[in-house]
Amino acid sequence: TMLSHHGLKRSKKRKSNNVTSNSKLKKIYNISATQEIESYKIKTEPEFKIHSGVHEYDVKRLSGVFVVKPCSFENRGLLTKKSSTGVMKSSKTEEERPPKKLSTSVVGYKSQKTNLNSHGKCSPHVDDTNPIQRISTHHSITKYIMKEDQNMSTISKKCREFLNLVHQAIKMQKIFSIGNSRRAFSPIRKALKARGWVEKCSAEVLVEEDTHTKTSEIINRLLKECNANFIWVINSVDFGSIRDGTIVSRFPKSNHFTTKVGLCSFLDEFHWFYEPNISKAVAPRTFKIVTEEDIDNFIKEFGLTACVALLKIIVNQVTTAESDHFFRNGKVPVSVVDFANAQCSEYIQHRQHDDIDRQESPPTTAKDWTDFLTWFSRLAHEDEKFQTTTYPMIQALYTMSKITLKNIEPYWPLFEVEGWKNLWVVKPAAEFCGRGVKVMRNLEDIICNVEAATDFRMGRHIVQKYIERPLLIYNTKFDIRQWFLVTSVYPLTIWFYKECYLRFSSQPFSLVNLHESIHLTNNAIQRNYSNNRHRDPKLPQENMWHSSKFQDYLNEIGETDKWKTVILPGMKQGIVGAVLASQDDMIDRTNSFELYGADFLLGIDYIPILLEINMGPAMHASTKVTGDICKNGLEDVIKVVLDTKRNPKADTGKFEMLYKQELGPRPHHTGELELLVAGTKIVPDRRIKK
Template structure:
C-alpha cells in the first residue's frame, strides 16, 4: 500500500495541479501592497482586507536566470538541451524523481552543486547561497508550523488576530517553561477535578468529599470562563487551591475526610441525595462553555512530546503530574498536550489521519489540500487503563513496526480515506466526512498556516504532513504538523 493513492504526477500548470490538489476555501484574504509596513505584513495576514487570494499557477517549467553561465556551462558539459530545467534531490524520493524526468527535467546528481532550477531536500533549512529565482521545497520559517515548541504558541495568536478559538480544534498544549508551566499545572489539576465528576456521573458513586471539592473547582473554572477572568499566578489567582488539590490527589480516605472537614466546617454542603443531579447539571453547563470538555475522560490523561522531534520519538502518555514533571525535567524543550480520551475507535483501535498540504506561496498565502489522505492505526487495542503500552496509544508507523503484532495486522495498520468514508456512511447512515469533517479540516489548515505569519521568501514551496484525530462525536482535532514528511512506501500492497 502506498501512502498516497493514485499518485498524480507533479504538475507544471494550474489545470494539472487541480487534479491532485484542491484549493482551500473560503479564499484567504491578504493585505494589498502598500497598506502598512512590510514588518506589519510579515507579522500576520489580516483577513479583514478586501482583496482575496488569487490562485497562482504553480510553474516549474520556467527558465531561470540562476548563475546563467554556470547553468549553461553545466548543460553544455553534460550534453543537455539549453531549454531543459535542472533539478537536484537530496534524499530518497523515487516518485518525485521519476515525475520530473518524465516532464523533461534533468537531474544534477552532485549533492554539493549549486547548479539547479529546483532542489528538493529533506532538511528543512534553506541554504543561504540560493539565488533569488531558484526554487526549494521549504520556507525559511516553516519551523513556526512544524516545530511543536513554536506552533504551541503561534496557534494561540489566532484568537486575537482572527477571532478564532483554537480550543475548538487543537487540544490544550503548554510549553514546560515559565508561565506556560504554571498554567499547565493549574489546568492539569482542574481537569483532575473534571475527571472525578465524570467518573461519578457515569458510575453514580464515589467519595463524597472528593466530588464536592471537584464541584467547587469546576464551578470556579466556569465562573472564570463566563466572566473572562485571567488567571494571575503572580497574585495567586489560581483555578485550584492547595488544600483542594490535596483532597483530589490523595488516595488516603482518612486524610481526604480530615482535610475536607478542616476547610469546610460551618459551610453549607450539598446533601448526598442531591449530589448526582448537581454533578450532571454542572457537566451539562460546562459543555456549553468549554469546547474541549469531551476530550477529558475519567483518567485525566496527558501526552508529553519533545518540542522538536518527530516520528513518535520520546513521546509518553501520563495521568500523574509528578511523573510528567520528572520526565520533562531535563533541558530538552517539552510540550504537554491534553490527550484525546474520547477517540473514534475502529475495531477497538485508535487512528490518526495523515493529510498532505501544499503551500505554494507565502504572500499571498496559497494553500492546496491533497484530494485524498490515509489512516494510521495503532497496532493494539485502545486501552486508557494501560498508558505504558505505546502500541495502544501511538499510531506512528515508526513506532508500530516494533510491535510483535505488526506483521499480523491487516493492511499494515493503514486505511485509505475511502475506507473511512464507507465506514462512517455505513455506521451513521450519513456522509459526515464530506459534509462536516473535511470542511472543518480545511478550516483548521487555513488558520494554522495563518497563525505562523509570513513564512518568508518567494520561490519556495512546502509539503506539510498534517496529523488529525477524530473523536467519537466525529469532530476533527489537529495533533501536529510535520515538515519534510517521509514519502517512502510503508506497506507492501499498492492501492
C-alpha cells in the first residue's frame, strides 16, 4: 500500500507481447535476486546504469515508466520500445525472452503525469524537464530496487541456512515427530528445535490442524525417506514398526498401573514391595468386578464396613453428649449394635488366626444382613434414632463399641478418614477424566449399576471406598495432580517433579448431596458447572492452585511443616510403591520413557491417599496455573530425556531423581505364558514267554 501511494505498481505476467502504455501495469525486468546492490549513482538523464559487483543493470525511462534489466540482455533485443500507437512492444518473441526470473515480484514505477496518484502528500504531476524532480524520482526507484534486492538476498540466505539445518538434522539423526494435539505440546517442539531437531509431520496432522505451509511441505519432502528418531506419542503406537534406536515417549504394554483394574491388582500385592521411608502405597480399599465371586466378596465387605461405621456412630454420639437425644423415642432396635460388634469381633479373630481351633459360630443368614443394612441406612442417612434406652445400657454399648474399634483399627486401612456413612465410588474401568464415576450409598443401587453397565460381562468396573473425611480448604474438596517420569524399567528409574497443582470442586463439600460437582474434582467435570456463589471468595475462580499457593495456605493456618514432613514424603513413597508393585508386569525398552500423572487426596490427617495414576496426563493450558506449570514441565522432560544422556550432570529443571534401583541380575520377561505338557505314552514291557 505504501509503495502504491508513491506510484509503484506490481506487474503481472502478460498474456501477449504487447503492453498498453496507458495501462497501470507496466512490464519491467527484475534485477538479480541473489545480488546485493552495493553502490548506485543517481543521474538526471533518462538512461543510467546501476552497478552491483560484476553485475550491471540498465535503467531507462520510457513514457514515465522505469524499465530495469540486466545489461547482458541488451544484445538479445529485449528492450521495450514505444510504438507509434502508444503500445510497448518487444522486439523478440515470447520464446526468446530470458529464463525465469529469480525475484518473486515485479515492480514498476508509474510517472505522476497520469494524475492517478491519490495520496495527499504526493505531487499530482512530475515535470520531466525539471532536474530536481527527475533526481527525486530516480532516487526513489533505485532506493526501492536496492531494498528489494537486499530482502531477496536475506530470504535466500535464510533458505540456505534452513536447508543446512535440515541436512544436519538428517546426518545427526535429529528428526522428531509429535502425534495429534500438537498445539498442546508446543513446548516439546520448541525445546527440540532449540537443540537442532527438525519436525516431520504426517499429512493427516497437517490437514487436521491447518498447519500446511511451504516450509512444512519442503521439510516433509526432504524427510520423506527418513525415519523419526524421537516420537512423542499422544494416543497409541505400533512398536513393531519402530526401530530400537528411536526414542519414544511410551513403554510397551503401558497399561499396567494406569488402568483402574491394573492398579487395584498391583496394590493388593504391594506388601511384598514395602520399603521403610522409600515405598509405601496408601490407597482406598478397591474391588475389581471380574467374576460373580468378586461381587459376593464386595457384598461382604460392604456389610462389614457398615458394622464398623455403626460402631463409630455410637462412639461419636456418646462422646459428644448427644446420647440422650440419640437413644430416645426412635425406631432402631439396640440389637443392631450387638450384631455389628459380633461381626467385627469375628473379623478380628479371623485376622489374628484365632478362628482356626475354635468352634464355628452359626452362620449369619441373608435376612440378618438385610435387616441390619436397612436399620443402618435409616440411622446413617435418614437421621433415625434408637429406641429409648437406659443410661447404663448406653454406657455398656459405648464401652463395647470403643474396644471393638480399637482392636479392628490395625487391620482397617484408612480407619480415621473413611467416615461412617459407608459411601462407595463406582468407576468404569476403561473411562478417564471422571466419566461415568458415581458416588453411591445403597448396596442394591451399586450392584444394579455394575451389572447393568457391564451387560453381565464382568471386568468393566471397580468399586472403591469413598474417603468421607478429606482435608478441606474453605469447606471445599480438592485433590493433587503430581507428575513423575519413568526413564527406565530395569533398573527402575523414577523422576519426581518438584511442582504440582491442586484441583478444587466448584461446590461446598457435603455427604448428603452426592452430585459429581461436589465430589469429583477433575477439571473435565468441574468446567461444566458454575462456581457456587456462596462459597468462600478466597477460593480460586478457575478452581486451581499452584503448590506454592497451597504451602502459603498451610503457613497461614499454622501447619507449615506438614508439606515437607507428611505430604511430600507421602506422595513420593506412594509413587515408588505403585511402580515397584507393577514392575514385573512392565516391558523394558532402552529408548523409552513415559510421563505419568498421579492423583492424590489428602485425608484429615494430611496423609496423601493415592487414587489413580494417569497415562499421558493432560498438558494443555486449561487454566492460568496449568498454562505455566505444563509449559515448564514439558521443557524439563526434554532436559531429563536428552540432555542427561549427553551429560549426566546436565540441568534437569524441576525434575529430581526420586528412585534408582540397584542393578542386579536382569530378569527374563516371558510375557503371557502358555504352558504345554508333551510326551509319549509309556507302554509296559512285554515279557517273553519261554
